[in-house]
Every structure is written in C-alpha cells, then in structure tokens.
Amino acid sequence: MSAAPTQPPVLITGAGPTGMVFALWLQKLGTPFRIIDRLSGPGLTSRATAIHARTLEFYRQLGFVDRIIDAGMIVEHLVITNAGKKSATINFKPHEHINDLSKYPFMLSLPQDMHEAILVEILKERGVEIERNVELLDAVQDEAKNTAETQLRHANGHEESFTASYLIGCDGAHSAVRRISGIPMEGGTYSQRFFVADVDIDDSTWPSAKGDFCMCLSKNEYCMLIPMHKSGNTRLIGFVPKEKEDLENVTFADVLPSVNACVPALKVTGTHWFSPYRVHHRAANHFRKDRLFLCGDASHLHSPVGGQGMNTGIGDATNLAWKLAAVINKRASPELLDTYETERIGFAHRLVNTTDKGFTALTDEGWKGWFAREFMIPYIMPAFLKLTGTSPWETTSQINIEYKDSSLSENARGVNGALVAGNRLAWVRTDVDGKEGEGEVGDNYEALRQTKWAVHVYGEVERDTRRALQAEGIEVVKFPWSEDARNKGLVEGALYLVRPDGYVGMKASGHDAAAVVSYVEKWGLRGSL
Helix, strand or coil: CCCCCCCCCEEEEECHHHHHHHHHHHHHHCCEEEEEECCCCCCCCCCCCCCCHHHHHHHHHCCHHHHHHCCEEEEEEEEEECCEEEEEEEECCCCCHHHHHCCCCCCCCCCCHHHHHHHHHHHHHHCCCCCEEEEEEEEEECCCEEEEEEEEECCCCCCCCCECCCCEECCCCCCCCHHCCCCCCCEEEEEEEEEEEEECCCCCHHHCCCCCCCEECCCCCEEEEEEECCCCCEEEEEEHHHHHHCCCCHHHHHHHHHHHCCCCCCCEEEEEEEEEEEEEEECCCCCCCCEEEEEEHHHCCCCCHCHHHHHHHHHHHHHHHHHHHHHHHHCHHHHHHHHHHHHHHHHHHHHHHHHHHHHHHHHHHHHHHHHHHHHHHHHHHHHHHHCCCCCCHHHHHHCCCCCCCCCCCCCCCCCCCCCCCCCEEECCCCCCCEEECCCCCCEEHHHHHHHEEEEECCCCCHHHHHHHHHHHCCCEEEEEEEEEEEEEEEECCCCEEEEECCCCEEECCCHHHHHHHHHHHHHCHHCCC
C-alpha cells in the first residue's frame, strides 16, 4: 500500500533492550514510530545480567532508573577461586574516589527477562505497544522519496507494505535489516561450547558472600556464579565438557561434573533454565546504509567478558535516537546522522577485539589456557590490580567512552581544562558539602533529564555572554563553582554546550558566545535548543 501522511517515520525492528530503549528515547522526544518484533513475547530467560553505570545514567534521563535499581542487586566484589579455594577478592571500586565519578558507582545484576519486563511495562505506561509476531521480510530504499519501502508479515500470514523514513535494525545476531542492507559482519565463532543455567544453590555451599560475582577456575575448567536478584536465583556459566560437546541434547546433568571440578562443595538444589550455546565475535563493517541503521547485536557480537554487550547496544540506541529525532523534527541538519557510525563503530570494534583476546586466553585448551586459569587470573591479575590501584569498575562502567575525534566535537581556542568536547559530561555535585535538602545529593546530571542541548556554566556567567546566547534561543544552565568541578577538569566560567545524551559537544571560553552560536548554526540546531 502507499504511504499515508500519518504513518510514523521510524520503524524499529527488534524489541529487546536495545530496541525498547530506542523507542523510549523517541517517545520522550516526541517522534512517532512503530516497533515490531518477530517473536510472540519478550524473553523468558535471563541472558545478559550486568547493567553498568553509563546505562543507569541514561535511564535516569529517561525517568525510570530507580525502578531498575530496585529490581536488581548491587554487586561490588568479584571473588576468584582456584580448585575450590579462594585466591583473590577484587573490589570493583577499590578507591573512595570512584564514588565521585557517577551517582551509580556499582554494577547492577538484573536478569534480562526481568529487565525487559520492566521496559515493556514502562512503554505501555507511556502509550507504546510493541507489535508482536510481525516479521520484516524486505525493504527497498527510494531516495527520490526519501523513504524505505518495507514488507512485513504478520502471524496470520498477512503481508503489509509499510513506508518509513528510517529503518532501525535492533533485531539481533540474525538481523533482517543487516541482511537487507548487505552490510558484511566479519569475525568468527569460538570452538569451545558453553552453557548457561539459572539455578538455586544451597547458600551454605556458595564459595563467597551471596552477593558477590564468583569466577571459579581449575586446571581444565571454568565457571561463573552470578547472583541474579533478590529472590536468590544464581546464573551459572561454564564450559560444556569436551566429551559432551557433540551431544544433540546436552543437559545440566552432563555439565555438573565440570562445575564441581571448579567448586567441589557447591550444591545445586534446583534448575530453572539451562541452555548450551556458542559464543561469537563479529562486527559489522558499517552501522549504516543510507536510511537503514544497525544497533546492538545486529552490528556487534562479542564474548560475555565484562558484561558489555547489552550495555553497548543501549549506548548505540541512545546515540542514534536523539539524533534521528532531531533530524526528523527538522531541528538539526541531516549530516548529524553521519556521526552515529563514526562515534560508535570504533568502540564496538575495539570491544570485540579486547574481549576476544581475554576470552581466547581463558578458553584455550593448551598451555596458554592452563597458565591463564591456574596463575594469571587467580593470582597475577589480582596482584597487578592491587599494586596499580586499577579499578575494574572504571573499565567496565562505560563512563570513559568518548567521542573526541567526532566531527560533532569542537573545542574553541582560549580555554584549557581536562574535560574537552567529546567527553562524557563530568558528574559534579552541585553544592559544596555534597548534601542538599534532607541528605539528598544534588548534581548537574539532573539538568540532563531535559534531553536537550544546553550550555552549562560552572561559576558566574558573563552578562554579555548570557544575552548573546539567549538571543539565539540557547539555554544557559548555571551551576556553582566548586572544588569538585575543578577536580573533574572543568574550567570556571567556561561554556560547555552539552548534547541531549550528556556528552560535551562544544567547549568555549566564557566570553566566546560567538563560537557557540557558530557551532549551533553549523549543525542547524536552533530548533533543538
């Protein structure tokens, strides 16, 4: 059928966390869309479990972070055992300064099925229904009409033609959008077969405190014990024994001996879910082909090391959604969309490569794997982290992802300071003693809930500067100057033009309003301010 004027301009395919977060951003920014999924319902098993600080900061912007935290379990330690004996306890935040880097200085454990259920509930509350049992068959781009003509199939076999301005592939490893776009995805699959299970464990046999992550190693085996949520379930991940790898129907009973080789005393009292699987490491060569975009697993797949996959997909969705909304609503130049791939693809490729190296060492069947499991991971790595003071939380939290090389990041002359364009905005307490009201911590991230461009100033704003910016419709948000702001690399009185996703787009001196106005004009941002 032909496109009607009332048809939403965006079609999101895939209603996992990446697709639903994309939908929540568009909904908040007032941009119409459809979201479809070929499955009949959300996932019923707990795949990804880790939710990192940067994701929680995005959820705060979207207005539901407390619901996610309340449903999950805060994890602060990783305990490593070797042949059943504790070899090290790694604190995710070994230094108190970690508490100053984010409002969420921890890793949250929440099963993906519960996570998805909350997102579905929030979408419904905001008037959004996911169209289930709807499959994308094909799409043809028509540049003359600036559209993507899609073909959809419903559960009853009915086929529908739908015209969208943009097609967003959040549809996973076997992405139909990626197939239609013809974008290659290069990489491979690990030869080792793995298993994942949700189980009940006798608390008295848990190798550490119940709230800790546990990495349990032996000469030839590996398993992870991950506390899932307050009901007490545990996620168990490990190797399928070599002699069982070729079985058509591997069961939990087949892998239990390898689990007990790592944790001899562990007593599993019940199994809720079990599945063998293989781990892939692949990345798409591009994240965009004209009006077709790829996000999350549709564009990158990697090992579960560090719990980065789902969080990276949510970061993809956040990065693209606000840009797409701005362009569709004619509040930014279409060139803004070019920055999605340039900002996200580099991190995704580095992530695939680094997690691949770590996972390869862990799973190697030769002497390298033996050395990693017997010495490197249980003894040498913890000693190195303690000696250097390295924080695993800073590495995994994703707060250090930056876009300094992006064309959207611009530093005007005449202003110093460690925080530059392309950095995530530093989290700063807005009062001297870190307290506000009745014990609540006030911070500059509260302003980010507006999800719009704004100039942040820490200290006094020059009168002429304020007038010049306000004359152009540019909002100025003033915060008190503090030692905390200085320690975070901010410059007193400088102008920081902050993007809707909380990254610094432009940095200028306090008297250089003209540089900010020039940047706004370059990207056609006036309607977004």
